[in-house]
Amino acid sequence: MIERLKRLRARYEPAVTRILLLGFFVTGLVAQFVKPVGDALQGKVFLGGALLSLVGYVLYDSVKDLTVSLRMPPRRQVNSRELGGFVSEAFSARTVEISFLGYTGETLYNELYHRLEGLLDDPGPTRHVTIRFLIPDFGQSMTVPSMVGPGGMPLDDPDFRRRLELRCQEYDRTLSIIAERLTAVGRVAAECEYRVYPGIPRDKVCIFNRELVLYGLYDVAARTMLRSTDPEFYDPKGYRTDLNVWSQEGGDEAKTVITTWNKHFDDLWTLAANPSWRQGTTA
Structure with a gap:
């Protein structure tokens, strides 16, 4: 309308x-x-x-x-730290659908946590919420994330992958509990689900209500060090990732991009597996 x-x-x-x-x-x-x-x-x-x-x-x-x-062109670039505004705008709709493809989704998780908690007190116009996270399968050997080996070569590190997996497991558990509480109250039907894809975290994609797409590329060569005595790790920093914005107001080209990403994500989601910790097993 x-x-x-x-x-x-x-x-x-x-x-x-x-x-x-x-x-x-x-x-x-x-x-x-x-x-x-x-x-x-x-x-x-x-x-x-x-x-x-x-x-x-x-x-x-x-x-x-x-x-x-x-007028500011509809297609622009924002930083991942600005996701809060897009999340709030998405939750102004009656039906909310937020899809994420990327690394751990930590930046988006922080925004969603507070927004979902707020629905318990004041749901506003929102009546249905669907949240989907597609993250790497940290149970498999990976080049990113990994340890920085001799000559900068990546060395798979199961312990580091396990640490990331536990973090995502906690995100999934927390959001799912809030979704269950919302649904139990009866004013909002909510669901949150994590699935995994094989490969390294290269693309960062956020889709809001199937009408707006944020897309960027992780710096896969970014390094981090947990402690001064620890080795370096290849560990992309999602909060530093710049994202291109594609909205319906951007004309036919933008609408084509949005349609393409929606289909691509839906296809990936269909093919993606449930993580082991959602199946009740250990990785």
């Missing part, structure tokens, strides 16, 4: 504005020279107003084009 109203506005706004401006011009001009009309409107500046309306009528298209040219 909102998109339809926007299209109707874009279609009829120029014509309606021109008609109004021309109407003001004609009315002011008539009131200036036809005494009964002028007396009825009780004005003495009709000619000036009429001329201003005529100028507005002539300049309308130029002003409109200038406004469009100065």
